[in-house]
Amino acid sequence: MHGRILIINxxxxxxxxxxxxxAVAPFAGPGLPRIEVTQLDEGPPAIVTWRDWFGVAEPLCRRIEAEPAExxxxxxxxxxxxxxxRGVTxxxxxxxxxxxVAAALTRAERFGIIGFTEKSLPRQRRALQSMGVEGNMAGWIPLNLPMHVLTDPIAPQARIAQAARQLADQGAEVIVLGCAGMAGHVGVTMEASGLPVVEPCQAGAAAALLAVVGARMPALLSA
Amino acid sequence: MHGRILIINxxxxxxxxxxxxxAVAPFAGPGLPRIEVTQLDEGPPAIVTWRDWFGVAEPLCRRIEAEPAExxxxxxxxxxxxxxxRGVTxxxxxxxxxxxVAAALTRAERFGIIGFTEKSLPRQRRALQSMGVEGNMAGWIPLNLPMHVLTDPIAPQARIAQAARQLADQGAEVIVLGCAGMAGHVGVTMEASGLPVVEPCQAGAAAALLAVVGARMPALLSA
Amino acid sequence: MHGRILIINxxxxxxxxxxxxxAVAPFAGPGLPRIEVTQLDEGPPAIVTWRDWFGVAEPLCRRIEAEPAExxxxxxxxxxxxxxxRGVTxxxxxxxxxxxVAAALTRAERFGIIGFTEKSLPRQRRALQSMGVEGNMAGWIPLNLPMHVLTDPIAPQARIAQAARQLADQGAEVIVLGCAGMAGHVGVTMEASGLPVVEPCQAGAAAALLAVVGARMPALLSA
Amino acid sequence: MHGRILIINxxxxxxxxxxxxxAVAPFAGPGLPRIEVTQLDEGPPAIVTWRDWFGVAEPLCRRIEAEPAExxxxxxxxxxxxxxxRGVTxxxxxxxxxxxVAAALTRAERFGIIGFTEKSLPRQRRALQSMGVEGNMAGWIPLNLPMHVLTDPIAPQARIAQAARQLADQGAEVIVLGCAGMAGHVGVTMEASGLPVVEPCQAGAAAALLAVVGARMPALLSA
Amino acid sequence: MHGRILIINxxxxxxxxxxxxxAVAPFAGPGLPRIEVTQLDEGPPAIVTWRDWFGVAEPLCRRIEAEPAExxxxxxxxxxxxxxxRGVTxxxxxxxxxxxVAAALTRAERFGIIGFTEKSLPRQRRALQSMGVEGNMAGWIPLNLPMHVLTDPIAPQARIAQAARQLADQGAEVIVLGCAGMAGHVGVTMEASGLPVVEPCQAGAAAALLAVVGARMPALLSA
Amino acid sequence: MHGRILIINxxxxxxxxxxxxxAVAPFAGPGLPRIEVTQLDEGPPAIVTWRDWFGVAEPLCRRIEAEPAExxxxxxxxxxxxxxxRGVTxxxxxxxxxxxVAAALTRAERFGIIGFTEKSLPRQRRALQSMGVEGNMAGWIPLNLPMHVLTDPIAPQARIAQAARQLADQGAEVIVLGCAGMAGHVGVTMEASGLPVVEPCQAGAAAALLAVVGARMPALLSA
Incomplete structure (x- = not known):
């Protein structure tokens, strides 16, 4: 039972x-794969444009080919x-x-997303379309803050609280933080909106854990 | 950090x-809430009809009011x-x-469901509609086996394998087991279809874990 | 030809x-089933919560089993x-x-709903999803008035008129009164909005009449 | 209370x-508008092509302008x-x-339609789109019989029964007869499919009755 | 290679x-069918009502039957x-x-439409439904100007610019001019919105050219 | 008026x-931009996998930056x-x-696609979702032939004819050739299906022509 889950930033x-x-540290246990986090040193400082988005696919594939994981x-x-x-492993x-987004749909019917910048919307919309759930999005509000402001523990709180309240007013019943850099702001989002909040690093970790535990299951049962 | 997740059958x-x-035993760790499983002794032997489905709501509410959990x-x-x-807690x-279903959508675009009996379809369809994802269902195939056959480790395997292959042929890219009683058949479903399989007891546990860990997060960070 | 339609509040x-x-009194004629109205004395004063909504299913089933009707x-x-x-008869x-809602769709393409309280929206949305028509709803505006105010012939008129005008502005082409207690306010809704209005008690009666008359038809023709 | 509903074939x-x-004779009563049926003598023998469909609009408008009704x-x-x-009255x-179709949606979630000829499908599909319910159609099966066969009390029964059974197999939970000429075949459709059947002449009459009774209501209540 | 495309106003x-x-003059070349434009002298001054819309179908059919074209x-x-x-040729x-609208979807995901009058919306909505793309419309804004103002080179510019900016604010990524009479205002719409603009006369011509060139292709290749 | 349209394979x-x-040669005329075709010598022999699909984005961007066009x-x-x-120009x-696909929607309501290999489906589905038209696809049938067979003038005809007939049976009213390598097979597809056929190289050229002519229009009119 020595596998790992690899998160590649x-x-x-x-x-x-x-x-x-x-963010993913709590997801650890004796019967669970360990979670490791790495990054693409050759990647851009942030995924801002569609060109960035297309461009990291190839290095991601090479990294996955080079680093075995469950x-x-x-x-x-x-x-x-x-x-x-998915095509290389x-x-x-x-x-x-x-x-x-999937986690949000386990909590409520209509979700709102706080986005990093307005440039992220078309990419997230494409993913929502592939899941079929674009119609369940109550709102999408970008922060349009520089990354160093976003990751500051205090500076972006007023803006985030405002976005959270706005999404609640637009009918959101759960809020998805739309950027990995917002993990420190779960609390202010919950308080301002009065709604459950999904942090995407944790959601990704939980989805991967479930996938690994499920795939191990037949072996466990036959053991 | 002494909370628990309560699964109520x-x-x-x-x-x-x-x-x-x-099925949910692997999801345990020092930083995670423990998972406990209980049942409604006053419930029907199985949820077969809409009348059963409506009827367990009230005892579920009373149990939740009586048993604190995270x-x-x-x-x-x-x-x-x-x-x-959700209205009583x-x-x-x-x-x-x-x-x-949410977990399936983290794995692929089109899911297939192996159902317990054909009577379950309308209820699951209603839930899919509330999530917005009815259009992503590639197929839904009921087993129509008695529960004691379904839970037998060997007896239903041929029927399950056939359903799994059929769903793959219909375009499913991931399979959801549509009944808690099929947890022992993840392996045969994977093998027959060549597809990832989502076991719903585990999926529910992972969703609840994520909800609890996320809600605890602000306290952790400020500590 | 001595049957009856039973409306159970x-x-x-x-x-x-x-x-x-x-409201349903006008729907009477020699070739039509008579319409009778009864109530669940064991029901809640009003269906306000999801718990109320689930809870009346069982007594409704028992009443239907006890009282024959067409x-x-x-x-x-x-x-x-x-x-x-539907499962017990x-x-x-x-x-x-x-x-x-079905009646509204015979009158125009986009409907608006005046709801009793905002708590009704999720339940009505679920029903709209099952009909496939959520996308044809131009607006949904709750009154949020106590029932005794709502059923007063005068008191709620200004609020209702305002909601009706708002729905017209949002693109509604027909208005559905979203509560049985609003039957006395068809007139003010029509006047304020300039739109056709569907009263749900009458709509339910007409749907049941059509069902009975249709099912009797083969016997009539072969007679 | 002397109004009438005018059905124009x-x-x-x-x-x-x-x-x-x-078909509409049963819908009569002292408090209900009487229902009269007329036809366009200048119309085509049947509405078969799109050209027919477009072409009757103008004479229909003129007839409505000439013949007052409720x-x-x-x-x-x-x-x-x-x-x-709707623009001329x-x-x-x-x-x-x-x-x-609206009546079918009061009876079940998925409807099937038995069509007159395959040429009717695109027109009915357009109407379904305007109602938003195309996705709730389980199947559409044309008879492709000449009108004189269709209206024969016996000749088309085998073909209709077959279509009804096929629709049930495709998941229909209620069947809509897709032509006014099939009113005599409600019985065979019900028997063959085991499903409720909606006859469109009656459905149209019931919808018009509801519209008139609803519009009269304010006057009744204030009287 | 002597065919023509006939545009019938x-x-x-x-x-x-x-x-x-x-507007369509630029689409000319030695290997392309020539484009001719004619009109229905018996048509109304403009297509304003649904009655107008239905009414021109028959004369359009007769003209097509009388005038051969590719x-x-x-x-x-x-x-x-x-x-x-389509049924007569x-x-x-x-x-x-x-x-x-199809051309707009080759340019971006969300389109906005500047309409002639608010009466055009239901007809355009019906067409959007038949294409399946109603959900990709970011906005629809009518000008509600008389035709002689609309076709003036200067007078409607302020109103058009305002509508264009509004559509951009509503999320439109491309703008469709919703009336043949607005061909002179492509420039102001582009400037005001900063978005690509589709002029419908040109779009119709390009679609017809493509249809003719495609249908000729097999003959060309085998020659 | 000396611009060009650049098609980059x-x-x-x-x-x-x-x-x-x-395929695009016929689209030439004195008032039209000339159409030039080039290719990525550094590209893969064909776009077969998602990795190929992502991988050509960066060289496409560089080529566009290097080669000016209208x-x-x-x-x-x-x-x-x-x-x-779109982000680099x-x-x-x-x-x-x-x-x-847009061109197909100018010709009929339901389209069918003949795909190159079954691996292309998920990518084309994603694009259909972004256009909103996934529901208008009557069928998608892959040829699964090697490219050198596909581009042979004779060898793939039987398989293509079969696919075309199948799509017609599935309700397609127009057929889209799903690969640039099928341009020589428009004729067999038309004949086998009796339906209009859209060849994508020509459709892309026509869309680009329309875009250029439209953008030039204001200058033309003010000249």
Whole structure:
């Protein structure tokens, strides 16, 4: 029972990678695969444009080919290269965005998303379409803050609280944080909106855990 | 950090409850809430009709009011009483069916469901509609076997394998087991279809774990 | 040709039952089944929560089993227990909400709904999803008035008129009154909006009449 | 209380007009508007092509302008000229097709349609789209029989029974007769399928009755 | 290679016909069919009501029967009589509205439409439904200007610019001009919105050209 | 008026590039931009996998930055890199797949697609979702032939004819050739199915022509 789940952050930001690591730390146990987090040093500082989004697919594939694991999580909330990654390994590959939206749908019918910048919307919309759930999105509000402001523990709180309240007013019943860099702001989002909040790093980890535990199950039962 | 997740099987079958307990056992760790499984002794032997489905809502509500927990899982793959249960507690409540379908959508675009009996379809369809994902279902095939055959480790395998292959032919890219009683048949389903398989007891447990860990997060970070 | 249609009000309000009776009185004729209205004395004063909604299914089923009729109408504009009721009788069972929405779609493409309280929306949305028509709803505006104000002939008129005008502005081409207690306010809704208005007690009665007359038809023709 | 509902058959077939009259005869009562049936003598023998469908709109408008009524029913199960007719009168105008489909949705979630000829499908599909319910259609099966065979009391029964059974197999839970000329075949359709059946002449009449009774209501209540 | 494409303006306005002719003039080449523009002298001055819309179908059919061409374009941005016209010729028939919306979808995901009057919306909505793309419309804003103001080169510019900006704010990524009379205002719409603009006369011409060139292709290749 | 449209074939097959060039040759005229076709020599022999699909985005962007044009067409019927390409130029960029599907919707309501291999389906489905038209696809049938067989003028005809007939049986009213390599088979597809056929190289060219002519229009009118 010695496998691991590998979360690959496709951007080169070590701060971002550290934040992911911290967010998923609670998901550990003797019967569970351990979760490791790495990053693409050759990736862009952040996935901002469609060109960035397309561009990280190839290095993601190479990394997966080079690093064996029981499952992989693409550590960016726009799921770049997901389909390509699935083509280079027989192991489960999940994306943080789809995982977070799926988790939201276990909690309520209508979700709202707080996005990083307005440029992320078309990519997240495409993923929502592939899941069939675009019609269940009550709202999508971008923060449009620089990454260093977003990851500050205090600075973005007023803006995030405002977005959270707005989504609640628009009918959201659960809120998805639309960027891995917002993990520190779960509390302010919950308080401001009065709604459950899904943090995508944790959602990706939970989806990968489930995939691994499920795939191990037949062996366990026959043992 | 001493909370628990309570899975409530709304039927009175102890065998079913035991099967759920076994399926979710791997999800344990020092930083995770423990998972406990109980049942409604006053429930029907199985949720077969709509009348059963409506009827367990009230006892589920009373049980939740009587038994504190950090989160609840409704332990039947038609999510009976889900909305009522959410009205009697401020804690997260998830259903096994929605959790399993959501998990499937983290793995692929089109899912197939192996159902218990054809009577389950309308209830599961209603839940799919509430999630918006009815259009992503590639197929739904009922087994129409008695429960004691279904839970036998060997007897239903040929029928399950056939259903799994049929769903693959219909375009399913991932298979959801549509009944808590099929937990022992993950292996045969995977082998027959060559597809990933989602077991709903585990999916419900993972969804509840994520909800609890996420809600604890602000306290952890500020500590 | 001595049958009857039984409308069962699942709440215990005699005022509400009387209002239904008055609304459906015009639907009488020598070749038509007579329409009778009764209520669940054991029901809640009103169907306000999901727990109420689930809870009346079982007494509705028992009442239907005890009282023979040619067709049944569930007399609450959230169609509680509809599927369960259909399971205990071979006779037609219709709900007032689905009947009213269906009637609206015979009059125009986009409907608006004036709801009793905002708590009714999720239940009505679920029914709309089952009909496939959620996308044709131009707006849904709750009154959030106490029942005794709502049934007053004068007091709620200004609020209702405002809601009706708002729905017209949002693109509604026909308005559905979303509660059996609003039967006295058809006029103000029509005047304020300039649109056709569907009263759900009447819509349920008409749907049941059609079901009975249709089922009698073969006998008539062969006679 | 001396109004009438006028059903206008847009084709010139007197047999068809007589059939409609017979089907709607039961809907009579002292408090109800009387139902009269007429036809367009200048119409085609049947509405077979799109050109026919477009072509009857203008004479329908002229007839409505010439013949006052409390409500109008367009007496063809493809609802020709419906929107134009609504533009020339302030009174309710309903179509038999939309009325029948709406009635089906009060009875079950998935409907099947037995069509006259395969040429009717695109027109009925357009109407279903306008109602938003195309996705709830389980099947559409044309008879492709000549009108004189269709209206024979015996000749088309085997073909109709076969279509009814096929629709049930495809998942239909209620069947809509897709042509006014099939009113005599409600019985065989019910028996063959074991499902409720909606006859469109009656459905149109019931929808118009509801519209008139609802519009009269404010006057009644204030009297 | 001597064929022609015939654009038939179904209204009787010679100014409108001239505008169409000017808009499509650039689409000429030695290997392309020539494009000719004509009008229905018996048509209404403009297609304003549903009655107008239905009414031009028959004269359009007669004109097509009388005037041979390799393809036809219905020269009004509500595609009147399209299905009827297709029934009287084996040659391609396209409508300007569907052509313009289709062209918009080659440029971006979400389109906005500037409509002539609010009365056009229901007809354009019906066409969008038949294409399946109603959900991709970000906004629909009518000008509600008289035709002689609309076709003035200067007078309507402020109103058009305002509508264009509003559509951009509503999320439109491309703008469709919703009336053949707006061909002179492509520039102001582009400038005001910063978005690509589709002019429907040109879109109809391009769709017809493609249809003719495609149908000729096998002959070309085998020559 | 000296601009050009540049079609960039993202694979390295010169045969494929030549085929595109031949298909678009008819679209030439004195008032039209000339159409040039080039290819990515660094591209894969064909776009077969998702990894190929993601991988050509970056070289496509670089090529567009290096080669000025009035508009660009991505010359592969899965529209790889489309969104990235739009981010590196202010000029119109269209994809052959979206252009072909849009063209199909100008011809009929339901389209069928003959695909290259079954691996293309998920990519084309994603594009259909972005257009909103997935529900209008009557069928999708892959040929699963090697490229050298597909481009043979004779060898694949029987298989193509069979697919075309099957799509017609499934309700397709127009057929889209799902690969640039099938341009020589328009004739057999038309004959076998009796339906209009859209060839994607031509559809992409027509969409780009329309974009350029439309954008030039204001200058023309003010001249």
């Amino acid at each position: 496709p951007n080169s930001s070590q701060a971002c990678t550290a934040g992911i690591r911290e 499952a992989y999580v693409i550590g960016c909330v726009s799921d770049p290269g997901l389909e390509a990654a 027989g192991k489960p590959v999940v994306g943080m965005f789809r995982s977070a | 709304p039927n009175s079958s102890q065998a079913c409850t035991a099967g759920i307990r076994e 989160a609840y899982v409704i332990g039947c793959v038609s999510d009976p009483g889900l909305e009522a249960a 401020g804690k997260p409540v998830v259903g096994m069916f929605r959790s399993a | 699942p709440n215990s309000s005699q005022a509400c039952t009387a209002g239904i009776r008055e 067709a049944y109408v569930i007399g609450c504009v959230s169609d509680p227990g509809l599927e369960a009721a 071979g006779k037609p069972v219709v709900g007032m909400f689905r009947s009213a | 847009p084709n010139s077939s007197q047999a068809c007009t007589a059939g409609i009259r017979e 409500a109008y029913v367009i007496g063809c199960v493809s609802d020709p000229g419906l929107e134009a007719a 302030g009174k309710p105008v309903v179509g038999m097709f939309r009325s029948a | 179904p209204n009787s306005s010679q100014a409108c016909t001239a505008g169409i002719r000017e 393809a036809y374009v219905i020269g009004c941005v509500s595609d009147p009589g399209l299905e009827a016209a 084996g040659k391609p028939v396209v409508g300007m509205f569907r052509s313009a | 993202p694979n390295s097959s010169q045969a494929c590039t030549a085929g595109i060039r031949e 508009a660009y067409v991505i010359g592969c019927v899965s529209d790889p890199g489309l969104e990235a390409a 202010g000029k119109p960029v269209v994809g052959m797949f979206r252009s072909a």
